Amino acid sequence: MTDPVTDDVLRDLGEHLHVPAGPDPDVLALAVLGRLDEVPRRPLVVTRLVAAVLALLITLGVAMAVSPRVRASVLEFLRVGGVELNQAPAPPLPSGPEPLPQERTVSLDLARDQVGFPLRVPAALGDPDAVQLAGEPTRVVSLIYAGVRVDQFAGGLDPMFRKFLGDDDAEPTTVDGSPAVWLPDPHPVFYLDRDGVSHEQSARLSGSTLVWERDDLTYRVEGELTREQAVAIGESLED
Amino acid sequence: MEPGAARRCINGWPRRTDTDNQTPDHDAVASARAGDRDAYALLVARYGALAHRTAYLLGAGDDAEDVVQEAFVKAYRALPTFRDGAPFRPWLLRIVANETSNLHRSTRRRRTLELRLVEPDIDPVVPEQVAVSAATRAAVLAAVNTLPDRDRQVLTCRYFLDLTEAETAEVLAWPRGSVKSRLSRAIVKLRRVLPAGLAREVAGD
Numbered sequence: 001m002t003d004p005v006t007d008d009v010l011r012d013l014g015e016h017l018h019v020p021a022g023p024d025p026d027v028l029a030l031a032v033l034g035r036l037d038e039v040p041r042r043p044l045v046v047t048r049l050v051a052a053v054l055a056l057l058i059t060l061g062v063a064m065a066v067s068p069r070v071r072a073s074v075l076e077f078l079r080v081g082g083v084e085l086n087q088a089p090a091p092p093l094p095s096g097p098e099p100l101p102q103e104r105t106v107s108l109d110l111a112r113d114q115v116g117f118p119l120r121v122p123a124a125l126g127d128p129d130a131v132q133l134a135g136e137p138t139r140v141v142s143l144i145y146a147g148v149r150v151d152q153f154a155g156g157l158d159p160m161f162r163k164f165l166g167d168d169d170a171e172p173t174t175v176d177g178s179p180a181v182w183l184p185d186p187h188p189v190f191y192l193d194r195d196g197v198s199h200e201q202s203a204r205l206s207g208s209t210l211v212w213e214r215d216d217l218t219y220r221v222e223g224e225l226t227r228e229q230a231v232a233i234g235e236s237l238e239d
Numbered sequence: 240m241e242p243g244a245a246r247r248c249i250n251g252w253p254r255r256t257d258t259d260n261q262t263p264d265h266d267a268v269a270s271a272r273a274g275d276r277d278a279y280a281l282l283v284a285r286y287g288a289l290a291h292r293t294a295y296l297l298g299a300g301d302d303a304e305d306v307v308q309e310a311f312v313k314a315y316r317a318l319p320t321f322r323d324g325a326p327f328r329p330w331l332l333r334i335v336a337n338e339t340s341n342l343h344r345s346t347r348r349r350r351t352l353e354l355r356l357v358e359p360d361i362d363p364v365v366p367e368q369v370a371v372s373a374a375t376r377a378a379v380l381a382a383v384n385t386l387p388d389r390d391r392q393v394l395t396c397r398y399f400l401d402l403t404e405a406e407t408a409e410v411l412a413w414p415r416g417s418v419k420s421r422l423s424r425a426i427v428k429l430r431r432v433l434p435a436g437l438a439r440e441v442a443g444d
Contacts, residue, residue, distance in 0.1 A: 014401065022287060
């Protein structure tokens with residue numbers, strides 16, 4: 001399939017392309033070192049929602065028994081496990097979103113083998129119609145049911161999804177005693193890669209969603225559901 | 240080692256292969272993750288020129304220096320997410336590529352950099368290598384410049400940066416299959432755009 005002459009011609013072209021002299025390597029290294037302590041810019045905060053969730057955390061007594069790093073990120077913008085919520089205007093959504101990076105459909109058994117955490121299936125829904133994995137190595141598992149999608153992923157320190165919310169569309173709740181957020185309205189959701197960069201191509205409009213974190217895993221239940229139904233599905237998850 | 244490193248010597252890229260190749264990338268990355276900033280400085284110096292070339296050719300143009308600096312700062316912050324034992328080069332270049340497209344987003348315009356040839360266009364490669372005529376080169380470049388962004392991105396990674404297919408997939412964050420298909424379609428388009436006589440040469444007829 002390789003066409004050697006084409007390869008040669010194109011490589012030769014690459015060797016003859018004009019590229020301006022870059023920065024001196026040592027000067028660049030110094031400049032970079034000088035910036036490592038800068039505080040990274042963060043997206044706008046959903047202040048009221050943060051306040052509400054902090055209040056909830058405190059009520060639940062789990063308040064700030066978390067690492068300073070996690071605590072800092074909670075205060076900067078709202079994070080529920082691997083999901084980042086913010087109020088900035090969303091970038092435009094693509095008309096036909098592409099699948100998540102490295103998305104593939106597998107059997108439930110294969111999914112159990114491939115993920116580095118115990119996969120939980122909601123007893124309320126039974127075995128899924130399809131199971132999708134995304135990321136290589138696998139970062140997200142999605143159980144697909146008619147009209148409902150249950151995502152789970154190891155979302156520790158780095159967010160994996162970024163949601164854009166309006167003013168009033170987030171309500172704190174709980175799933176099995178874990179703090180959760182219910183997002184009743186459709187909202188844009190973006191996949192963040194390992195560098196924290198969002199993937200416009202696979203951005204889409206998410207339906208109503210329940211998000212919570214338990215045992216360092218983040219869960220997302222999305223679908224045409226009421227909050228009570230979503231919580232019931234969440235509470236029915238079992239290994 | 241980078242494949243093809245020995246034969247590349249244009250535009251000062253890559254540099255410093257002589258002085259800093261004692262520490263393998265994964266050792267430097269491990270030290271940098273543990274907070275050793277000198278180790279990170281070594282990686283910056285080692286990959287600065289390649290990162291700059293990548294940013295420039297992927298369309299950062301005059302902003303390439305800023306892009307590279309920003310990318311190295313972000314890469315440092317992202318080091319905790321770096322997978323142990325993974326190759327550093329494509330991981331870094333992916334951040335560079337991301338930063339380059341962020342640049343386009345933030346300036347609100349879809350800027351396509353017009354690539355051009357070095358001047359004077361002399362052959363710096365060793366004589367026994369297949370010579371490609373300056374006319375062919377110019378024609379192929381003109382054809383490349385007419386292609387849509389995504390075609391140019393994949394050609395740039397594969398040929399102008401000499402990345403493998405797997406590295407290209409990682410840098411562009413595309414599935415492997417998309418790299419393959421986009422690349423072959425881009426080459427078909429190139430042949431179509433080229434004047435007939437040159438197209439035969441590119442096709443190897």
